Amino acid sequence: MAFVSVALLIGVAGYISLNTSQKALQESIGENSVSLATGTLNNIDGAIYNRIEEFQIYSEDSEVQEVTKESNDEFEKLDDIQGYIAQKDKEWTSVPKETVTAFMQKLASNEPAKELKRRLKFYEEKYGYRVFGEVFVTNKYGVNVAQTGKTTDYSQADEQWWQMTKKSGLYVADVEYDKSANVYSTDIGIRIDDENGNFIGVIKAVLNIESVIDIIKKAKKASIYETTELKLFDKKGRMIFDTAKELEAFKGTLDKGIFEKITKSSGYLLKAGESGEGEELFAYAHSKRYRDYEPLGWVLAIEYETKEIFASVAELKNIMLIVFLTLTIVAILIGLSVSRTISKPVQKLRNAALGVGKGELDTKIEVESKDEVGELANSFNKMTGHLKETVDNLNREIDERRRTEKALRESENKYRTLLKNIPQKIFYKDSNSVYVLCNESYAKDLKLKPVQVKGKTDYDFYPKDLADKYAADDKRIMQADKSEMMEEKYIKKGQEYIVQTCKSPVKDEHGNVIGVFGVFWDITDRKKAEQSLEKLNKDLESTIQELSRSNRELHEFAYIAAHDLKAPLRAIGTLADWLLTDYSDKFDQQGKERVNLLVSRVKRIDKLIDSILWYSEVGHNMQENEEMDLNELLSEVIYKIEPPENIEITIENELPTIICGKRPIAQVFQNLISNAVRYMDKPEGQIKVSCSEENGFWKFGVSDNGPGIEEKYFEKIFKIFQTLLPRDEVEATGIGLSLAKKIVELYGGRIWVESKLERGSTFYFTLPKEEVEVKNGRHKANIAC
Amino acid sequence: MVDTKPILLVEDDHVDAMMVKRALRDLKVTNPLVHSKNGKEALEYLRDENNKQPCVILLDLNMPETNGVEFLRALKADESLKLTPVVVLTVSTEERDVIESFNLSVAGYIIKPVDYKKFVEAIRTVALYWTLSELPY
Numbered sequence: 001m002a003f004v005s006v007a008l009l010i011g012v013a014g015y016i017s018l019n020t021s022q023k024a025l026q027e028s029i030g031e032n033s034v035s036l037a038t039g040t041l042n043n044i045d046g047a048i049y050n051r052i053e054e055f056q057i058y059s060e061d062s063e064v065q066e067v068t069k070e071s072n073d074e075f076e077k078l079d080d081i082q083g084y085i086a087q088k089d090k091e092w093t094s095v096p097k098e099t100v101t102a103f104m105q106k107l108a109s110n111e112p113a114k115e116l117k118r119r120l121k122f123y124e125e126k127y128g129y130r131v132f133g134e135v136f137v138t139n140k141y142g143v144n145v146a147q148t149g150k151t152t153d154y155s156q157a158d159e160q161w162w163q164m165t166k167k168s169g170l171y172v173a174d175v176e177y178d179k180s181a182n183v184y185s186t187d188i189g190i191r192i193d194d195e196n197g198n199f200i201g202v203i204k205a206v207l208n209i210e211s212v213i214d215i216i217k218k219a220k221k222a223s224i225y226e227t228t229e230l231k232l233f234d235k236k237g238r239m240i241f242d243t244a245k246e247l248e249a250f251k252g253t254l255d256k257g258i259f260e261k262i263t264k265s266s267g268y269l270l271k272a273g274e275s276g277e278g279e280e281l282f283a284y285a286h287s288k289r290y291r292d293y294e295p296l297g298w299v300l301a302i303e304y305e306t307k308e309i310f311a312s313v314a315e316l317k318n319i320m321l322i323v324f325l326t327l328t329i330v331a332i333l334i335g336l337s338v339s340r341t342i343s344k345p346v347q348k349l350r351n352a353a354l355g356v357g358k359g360e361l362d363t364k365i366e367v368e369s370k371d372e373v374g375e376l377a378n379s380f381n382k383m384t385g386h387l388k389e390t391v392d393n394l395n396r397e398i399d400e401r402r403r404t405e406k407a408l409r410e411s412e413n414k415y416r417t418l419l420k421n422i423p424q425k426i427f428y429k430d431s432n433s434v435y436v437l438c439n440e441s442y443a444k445d446l447k448l449k450p451v452q453v454k455g456k457t458d459y460d461f462y463p464k465d466l467a468d469k470y471a472a473d474d475k476r477i478m479q480a481d482k483s484e485m486m487e488e489k490y491i492k493k494g495q496e497y498i499v500q501t502c503k504s505p506v507k508d509e510h511g512n513v514i515g516v517f518g519v520f521w522d523i524t525d526r527k528k529a530e531q532s533l534e535k536l537n538k539d540l541e542s543t544i545q546e547l548s549r550s551n552r553e554l555h556e557f558a559y560i561a562a563h564d565l566k567a568p569l570r571a572i573g574t575l576a577d578w579l580l581t582d583y584s585d586k587f588d589q590q591g592k593e594r595v596n597l598l599v600s601r602v603k604r605i606d607k608l609i610d611s612i613l614w615y616s617e618v619g620h621n622m623q624e625n626e627e628m629d630l631n632e633l634l635s636e637v638i639y640k641i642e643p644p645e646n647i648e649i650t651i652e653n654e655l656p657t658i659i660c661g662k663r664p665i666a667q668v669f670q671n672l673i674s675n676a677v678r679y680m681d682k683p684e685g686q687i688k689v690s691c692s693e694e695n696g697f698w699k700f701g702v703s704d705n706g707p708g709i710e711e712k713y714f715e716k717i718f719k720i721f722q723t724l725l726p727r728d729e730v731e732a733t734g735i736g737l738s739l740a741k742k743i744v745e746l747y748g749g750r751i752w753v754e755s756k757l758e759r760g761s762t763f764y765f766t767l768p769k770e771e772v773e774v775k776n777g778r779h780k781a782n783i784a785c
Numbered sequence: 786m787v788d789t790k791p792i793l794l795v796e797d798d799h800v801d802a803m804m805v806k807r808a809l810r811d812l813k814v815t816n817p818l819v820h821s822k823n824g825k826e827a828l829e830y831l832r833d834e835n836n837k838q839p840c841v842i843l844l845d846l847n848m849p850e851t852n853g854v855e856f857l858r859a860l861k862a863d864e865s866l867k868l869t870p871v872v873v874l875t876v877s878t879e880e881r882d883v884i885e886s887f888n889l890s891v892a893g894y895i896i897k898p899v900d901y902k903k904f905v906e907a908i909r910t911v912a913l914y915w916t917l918s919e920l921p922y
Contacts, residue, residue, distance in 0.1 A: 559879070563847050566876045570899045571800030577901040578807070606899045610878075 004331055011324035018320055030268035033283030033302045038266050040219045040230070041285045041300040044212045051131065051207055052170060052188055058119070059192040059203050064137060067112045067146055068192055068201035071139040085143055085155045092154035100150050112137060112146035120148055133185045133206030137192070138162065140200050156204065165189025165202045172297075175209055175240040183208045184241065213241050219302070227280075227305035235297030244303075258282065262299060270306065279306040342373060349380055356384055359391075424521040425499075428506065431515055433457055433474045445492045462491055477503050478513045487523065497524040558616040562609050569609070573602040611735035615720070618664060618742050628662055630655035634689060637669045643677050647685030655691050656698060658767065664743040669702070671736035672763045676704035679725070696769050697749065703762035709755040718751065740765065790840035791817040795827040795856060796874075797848040804901065805843065805874070808908040816840065823848050824856030831866050839869060841915050844891075846875040846882060854882075857889040868921040872911055 058064060078084050088103075095101055100108070107113060116135045123131035136147030142157025156162040165171035171189035185206045192201040216230045220243045229244040237259040258271055268283035284301040352365050364384065365377040419426060425442035429435050435453045443450040446461055458467035466489060477484050483504040490499040501520035505513045576598045580587065587595065631654065638649050658665075669689070676687045682705055690701040709717065709724065716722055718741045723734040737751075744751045748768045755761035792809070796802045802820055809818060819839060821827035828851070830836050842860075846853030853873065861867045870892040875882065883894050895911065898904050 563876050566899070567798050567801065567847070570804075570876070570897060571798070573899045574800060574804050574901040574904070603899060 002335065004328060004335060006331060008328070010327055011320075014320045014324060018316060021316070029304070030281055030283055033281060033304065034266045034268050034285060036219065036223075037230075037283045037300045037302045038285035040215060040302070041287050041298065043215050043219075044232070044298065044300065045287045047211050047215060048172065048186075048188075048207065048209075051205070052172075052190060054119075055135070055188070055190050055203050055205050056170075058115075059190050061112075061115070063112050063115060064146075064192065064203070065194060065200070067110060068137060068139050069194070071143070071145040072141070072200055075139060075141050075143075081141055085141060085157070088143065089154040093152075097150075104147075104150050107136075107144050107147050108149065110146055113148060116146060116148045127211065129208065129210055130183065131208050131211065133183055133208055135203065135205040138202045138204070140166075140202075142202070145201065156202070161187050161189045161204070162202055165191050165204070166199060169193075174234050174236070174238060183210060184213065185209055209240070216241055216243060216300070223302075223304075225304045227303075227307070229303040231301040231303065233299055233301070235299070240298065262286075262301070280304060281306050346373070349376065352380060352384070356387060362388065424519055426517075426519050427453075428517050429457075429474060429515055431478060431513065433471050433516070436515060447493070466491060473503060474516045478505050478516055481505050481507075481513055487527070490520070490522075497522055498527040499523060555616055558613055562613040565609050566606060569602055569605055573599055573606075576602065608735075611739070614667070615735055615739050615742065618667075618739060618746065625659045625661055627657055627659055628665065629657045630665075630691070633662065633666055634669055637666050637673060641670065641674050641677060643673075643685075643687075646683055647677055647680055647687060649673065649687040650689070652688050652690040653692075655689070655700075658698065660747070660767070664746070668740040668743050668765060669700075671740045672702040672765075675736055675763075676702060676706060676761075679706050680704065681707045693769075694766070697766040698769060699764055699766050701762050701764050703760060705760040708757040708759050709753060709761050710757060711755075714753055714755070717753070789816075789837070791819045791837050793819045793821065793827060793830065793839035793842040793869075795821045795824060795842060795848070795853070796845040797822050798845070801845065801897070804897075804904060805908065808901075808905045809912070811905055812909050812912055814912050824851030824853065824859070827856060828859055831860070831869075832863075840920055841892075841911075842869055842871045843874045843911075844871050846873060846877055846886070854885060854889070857886065857891065861889055870915070870918075870920070872915075 075081050075084070092101075092104070116137075120130070120132050120135065132148075134147065134149045134151065136149075136151055137145050138156050139145050141155075142159075142162050143155050144151060161171050161173050169191040171187075173187035173189070175184055175186045177184055185208050188205045188207050190203040190205070191199060192203060194200050212232065216232055220228050220230050229242065231242045231244070232240040233242075234240055255271075258269075261269055262282075262284045264286075265288070266283075266285040268281055271280055271282045281304045282301055283303075284299050287298045287300075348365050364381050419439045422439065423441055425439065425445060427435060427438035427442055435456050438450050438453045440450060443453050446453060458470045461467075462470070469488070473484070473486070473488075483502065485500070485502045487498060487500055490497045499520040500523045501518060503516050503518040506515040506517045508514045576595050580592060580595050584592070631651065634651060634655065643649055673687060673689070677685070680687075685705065687702065687704045690703070692699045692701075713724060717724060718737045720738040721734040722738070741751050744765045744767070748770075749766040751763065751765040753761055753763050792814075794802060794805055796805065806818060806820075809816075819830060819836075821830055827842070831838070844853050844856065848856075851859070853875065857871060860869065860871065867890075871890075872893040872895060873882075873886045873891050874895050874897055876897050878896055886894050893911065893914075895907050898907065
């Protein structure tokens with residue numbers, strides 16, 4: 001682009017210079033033309049005046065002078081000069097043109113005429129053409145005295161040229177076409193003066209201006225420019241000769257506009273061409289004054305078509321154009337190549353730089369060349385690389401920060417939302433216990449907006465003593481720099497509540513305590529509940545204590561009762577026995593029987609009392625649990641029972657070792673087994689003790705082949721004092737099974753019976769392993785049922 | 786037992802006391818029997834220097850006023866009395882009573898059977914034992 005513009009510049013400069021040179025050329029050509037015109041005109045002038053001069057000289061010729069004077073004298077003698085002239089003239093003109101009268105002939109044959117003819121011939125021969133058309137001399141009255149040929153009329157005095165000649169001494173008429181002579185000529189009038197300078201006559205010569213034309217033609221020929229046209233025109237602007245319109249010369253006038261312009265003696269101008277021709281350079285020169293004579297008043301103009309004269313310039317222009325185009329092309333080419341090597345890369349660089357400026361830091365320039373441009377590209381790439389890194393880092397940091405910010409904002413929002421919505425009351429007071437902020441929930445309590453709470457103190461919201469307490473708490477906490485959790489009174493809307501408050505000291509970054517932060521929530525309900533619970537517990541405890549006490553009392557009572565009952569019982573028994581012993585002779589058989597019955601009943605009561613006592617004792621005197629190898633226990637129990645010989649008691653499988661109270665469990669087994677023994681109705685009694693593990697329970701079984709039990713009694717038998725057989729038949733208290741049941745159930749187990757009438761019964765009871773499990777792993781291995 | 790030393794019976798129940806007396810008579814035990822109706826009386830007797838110190842005390846636990854245990858305690862607190870052998874004779878099968886009694890250094894613990902005959906057997910064993918055994922004084 002730059003190169004193109006440079007080329008353009010060059011072009012423009014060239015054009016300007018061309019124009020200038022054109023102008024200069026123009027000027028020079030113009031000047032030259034002017035000179036040419038001037039010169040040519042001078043020639044013309046010279047040519048014409050030379051002729052004129054000759055005749056001027058001839059006018060001074062004695063012959064001419066003589067004849068003229070003669071004529072003048074003749075005429076002066078006349079009376080009516082004018083009349084004579086007129087008459088003669090009339091005669092002259094009435095004769096046909098071709099006719100030459102004697103009169104005329106005489107005029108044409110006198111000496112001057114001959115001389116004139118001779119001169120004419122001389123010139124004709126010299127120059128090859130009839131330089132003069134005719135020449136004649138008039139006297140001072142204007143009538144011909146000598147002539148080379150017939151003139152148009154006799155008197156010339158009335159003609160303007162004669163008068164002009166007379167006046168000015170020389171008169172050059174306008175160029176006219178002489179049909180008769182077929183020449184372009186101009187009449188030249190020369191005054192004849194005598195030696196004294198008196199006007200005596202006029203010579204008129206019709207100058208064939210062919211020489212002038214020749215000159216003009218020569219000038220044209222001589223011109224190097226083809227389009228050169230010379231124009232000669234008179235002072236009126238009438239065309240005398242136009243090389244351009246040779247045949248039409250002497251016709252036409254110069255364009256008025258131009259004519260007006262050519263006022264200087266010489267000069268040139270540019271004018272539009274006539275009849276469609278291009279612009280023309282119009283150089284002109286006015287004829288100069290020739291010696292004493294008035295200038296001819298002719299103007300010679302040389303026209304060149306500027307096209308032509310400036311052809312060289314035009315050519316130059318063309319060359320210039322071509323050069324310029326070439327230059328432009330070259331410039332373009334160079335430019336292209338430069339652009340390829342420099343400006344493209346530079347462009348790339350610029351683009352890249354722009355890109356980088358925009359933020360696209362990934363822009364990289366392909367380094368094609370190894371030169372400075374390449375280096376530049378390299379450095380640029382490096383720079384971009386660094387920039388990108390930096391930007392990436394920055395971006396990462398910004399992202400990080402944004403993320404942190406976002407997280408912070410989110411968390412802030414969360415906290416704000418939390419703070420806003422949390423039902424707990426939250427506040428923050430400064431070191432003077434003035435509220436700095438609080439959350440919605442607290443503000444609501446105070447029937448304010450959080451912003452309204454700011455700046456207030458507890459004294460604004462609570463009665464003095466409560467506010468004092470709060471303030472004291474705050475102070476204490478801030479001084480001790482220790483958080484405290486406390487339960488305290490709180491007043492909301494006039495009502496008293498209990499709240500749980502946690503106050504913490506707030507520290508600034510230097511560790512100075514600047515305020516206290518508090519959270520509290522209503523625990524009135526909870527407190528109430530707690531209180532009720534406490535009360536309940538107390539009640540419960542006291543109830544328990546009551547219960548325990550009453551239980552104890554009961555137990556003691558049972559104990560005492562039992563003993564107190566037993567004493568008289570024993571007395572009865574003993575006394576009855578003594579009666580028998582001491583007064584046996586007084587009793588008959590029936591009497592003795594009755595006393596025996598008395599004793600047996602006494603025994604029964606005793607047993608009953610014992611049973612009741614045991615029953616009431618169970619659960620109280622449970623004894624401490626100890627590890628019991630049930631196999632051993634059972635041996636003891638069986639031993640105590642002393643089964644009769646026909647009853648065999650076997651332990652079917654190994655019993656586990658459990659932790660339990662010895663007496664209660666022993667009691668259970670004892671009751672079951674002794675029942676089995678007591679009720680045995682078969683001659684060969686078999687009682688089997690077994691154990692199994694079921695669903696986390698030890699299941700023990702005592703089975704016999706006794707009488708069996710009817711299903712409808714399965715439940716009944718466990719009731720206290722229930723026996724299935726009349727008491728007289730079997731000494732049973734009816735308490736054994738219920739006692740066993742009580743014990744088993746106390747351990748968390750179950751007791752039941754499975755039986756078939758006549759076949760036998762099996763009493764099962766379970767003990768939950770949890771309760772009785774031997775925790776010591778060592779012993780678990782023993783449990784192999 | 787030394788024939789002359791009395792047996793101190795601390796028993797509140799009339800019939801029970803009769804039983805002991807009769808049993809001793811049936812067993813032809815010649816030691817005189819001193820019967821205190823309650824612990825207080827018994828202690829008074831024991832503390833009275835004019836009285837003969839018993840060779841053995843048969844003690845019932847279940848008594849009004851000073852019950853058996855209290856008596857035992859008082860007895861064992863008394864330096865001059867504490868060595869006297871005491872055989873508890875009671876209806877209570879309570880293990881805790883047994884333990885407590887032996888804690889208080891009783892020499893034996895007999896549960897009174899309801900059956901008189903069995904009672905006599907028990908007394909006989911006690912008598913036999915204490916005939917054999919040496920006394921601390």
